[in-house]
Structure formats: structure tokens, C-alpha cells
Amino acid sequence: MVNASLDVDDFDTSQEGNIQISQEEFQKMCEVLLNKVKNTLNAALHNSYFNANQINKVLHVGGGSRMPMIKQLLRNMFPEAEHCIEEHPDEVVAMGAAYYAYSLPSDS
Numbered sequence: 001m002v003n004a005s006l007d008v009d010d011f012d013t014s015q016e017g018n019i020q021i022s023q024e025e026f027q028k029m030c031e032v033l034l035n036k037v038k039n040t041l042n043a044a045l046h047n048s049y050f051n052a053n054q055i056n057k058v059l060h061v062g063g064g065s066r067m068p069m070i071k072q073l074l075r076n077m078f079p080e081a082e083h084c085i086e087e088h089p090d091e092v093v094a095m096g097a098a099y100y101a102y103s104l105p106s107d108s
Contacts, residue, residue: 027069034073053080060085061092
């Protein structure tokens with residue numbers, strides 16, 4: 001969307017009303033977060049001794065993967081990779097957590 005209306009009390013319950021925000025304004029507000037995501041990905045690549053061009057598949061999961069700017073960041077960082085975008089990215093996270101929990105040793 002180019003423009004959106006946000007309900008202020010979703011962010012600050014002491015206030016009421018709506019604010020208008022453009023996609024450009026939202027992207028500007030998120031620049032610091034996007035840089036943190038990019039730095040985290042670069043650190044993971046460095047620590048794993050992989051280069052971005054060695055990654056052949058990127059799975060987009062979690063709420064942030066719905067954001068066009070996150071999708072574009074991942075496509076820019078991993079241009080050669082197949083990008084798997086799930087219809088229900090939060091469900092994929094929950095399923096992964098369930099599989100991981102199942103694999104943990106039990107105390108009983």
C-alpha cells in the first residue's frame with residue numbers, strides 16, 4: 001500500500017485517533033531495523049564461512065517476511081537463491097518450534 005492509516009492506541013493506549021503514514025515514511029522509520037537485519041545476516045554468513053552466493057535457498061518465515069522491504073533485502077542479499085515464500089509464515093515458525101521441541105531430550 002502506498003498510504004495507510006494506523007490506530008494510535010495500538011501503540012500508545014493513553015492516546016486515541018488515527019495517523020496517516022506513507023510507505024516511504026514507514027521505510028524511513030524502519031531503516032535502522034533493516035540495517036540490523038542485514039548486519040545479522042552478514043554476521044551469520046561470516047560465522048558460517050559461507051558467501052551469499054553459496055546460499056541456494058532462502059525460506060521466508062515469520063511476520064517480518066510479509067514486509068516488502070524484508071523480501072527485497074533478502075532478494076538483494078541472495079540474488080542467486082531460490083526464495084520460498086510461504087502463504088502462512090507464522091505457521092511455519094510454529095511448526096519448526098514444535099519439531100525442535102520434539103527433538104529435545106526429555107527429563108522423564
